[in-house]
Amino acid sequence: MKLGLCAQVGANLWSTKMRSLLALLGVLIGTAAVVALISSGELATRTAIEQLRRMGTDLISVSVYGLRGDHSAQSGSVSSQEVLGFSNILGVKWVAPSAQWPVSVMASGRSVDASVLGVTPAWAHVARFELEAGRFLTGMDAQRLHCVVGAEVSENMRQAGVFPVLGAWVQVGNQHCQIVGVGRRWPSNFFIMANLNRSLMLPLTMVQSLSNASVEIHDVAFKVMAGYATQVVQNQLESRLKQWKPKAQIYFKNPEALIEQVTQQRQTLTILLGVIGGISLLVGGVGIMNIMLVALAERKHEIGLRMALGATQRDIRQLFLAEAVVLTVAGGVLGILIGSLGVVVIAWISAWYYTFLVIPVVIGFIVSCLVGVFFGFYPAYRASLLEPIVALRSGY
């Protein structure tokens, strides 16, 4: 005896399989879109934050440039004394100034594709530059022609026949320097302008004396001591710099501020993507309403008969609403499955950190149920308002 509402709903939907399937497909696509888009937005944000975090939240970098047309000495760069002055600021653990020296590099008579960077020993800590072999520059190297090369530079030299790279001599400008360290592949860092993999690093003091002080320091990176707020330290650095160089253009960057920014944008992104998904779910809902209205027109006579047999308006409403809700929930559940699978694929392709997110699934489920109730209600309501006699008289 199929007295149960569920069994009847099933039988009714089954009797119009193709139509039900298409309506279900609409909701499925909509729900899958909601789940996939919200999840993707969240995973992309998390990945961005995680990547920023890996660069170190205790990092601050500053670039100093003179105003255009202002060539007065020292107004648009940082002097060595000022660099020393930075280390007095409370909370600053390391100060790592760097300067590019546009000069050619040769090894065993061949040109090497490397940019020369003047750095201090603290640079390795601040930039998280790790060594494959040898050692990084130390204070002892300050007046020596010692250098460290990045992973790509050493690879290029090896291919050019320089072996071993460690200990080899390279010609920088018209001076010969010995390689004392070979870097590991360095993950690029948003806060460090130079690509250290393609760099040859010399002591900053050496670069300045070799270039007759024509190389200026524009970039300084800082590492903040544990227990100090990055932003607070940055504010102090900023006020100090402004005091020294009222006319200079000063640009600060720190991962924490960026993370903050990304986090603030995350909500906007989630809402935006959710709305886009929601629109497709809405279209699915319209499809549900459409087939329910068709079903209403087709089954007017059945409604009349049921009313003659004692069905109340509420019974009729329930019957129709249940069908709409069953359709949307089925579409919703399948959509959640497919959407979640889609997220796995998207995350894999985009190399995002993947975690299964429950919230989008819950949102997808609730919203698809609501869509079913919302779009199913009107046809169900219309069905229940039919006059028994009118319904019964309609074509059989």
Next chain:
Amino acid sequence: MIKCEGWFKSYPVGQRMYPVLKGLEFEIDTGEFVALMGRSGSGKTTVLNILGLLDHLSAGTYWLAGQAMMGHSSRALAAFRNTFIGFVFQHFFLLPRLNILDNVCLPLQYYAGDRDQAYAHCLQLMKRLGIAEFAQQMPAQLSGGQQQRVAICRALACKPKVLLADEPTGALDAQNSEEIMSLFKELNEEDGLTVFMITHDSELAQQSQRVLHLVEGQIELNTQELSG
């Protein structure tokens, strides 16, 4: 059981109201078997629909089982239809998607009383009407006469007080019509069911206890009283 006083019913046709029932009056006692005859378009179905609480009167009063059928909510009317009235239609009106058993039990969905008991009653009725063997079949697999038996079974599922039948034999051949008629008589005589039936067939009408003629929106006065 049924008492009609001053029934008026008109339908809007274009701008004007077209009167179908004009001061109709009659009474049916409990356990009576009454046939209603009249020309096509005279308003028989209209009368039956009003009796069955499917349609509203324009004016007049209607007592069913001692209660005035006036001012009831649609929910209360649905409950009356479920438990007081059984409908049998000319074209059976079985739901094609449900099997015979489910069709018979359809009114139980809306039944407020003991459903298990009503279900047992349905099974018994199906045996009695000779359709138990078709329980799992679909309506389309049955003959017209068999389908009408299913419809009668469904009408009786919730033990109604009145059976309303609108040309129940209209779509059946002579043999099946005869069988349905004797079934009505049996239900009327053995179970004391009140039966109100519309028919075009005066021979079948003669088998009822009383024949009403609907003429010009009223019951013709020279109604014959028949004995059994």
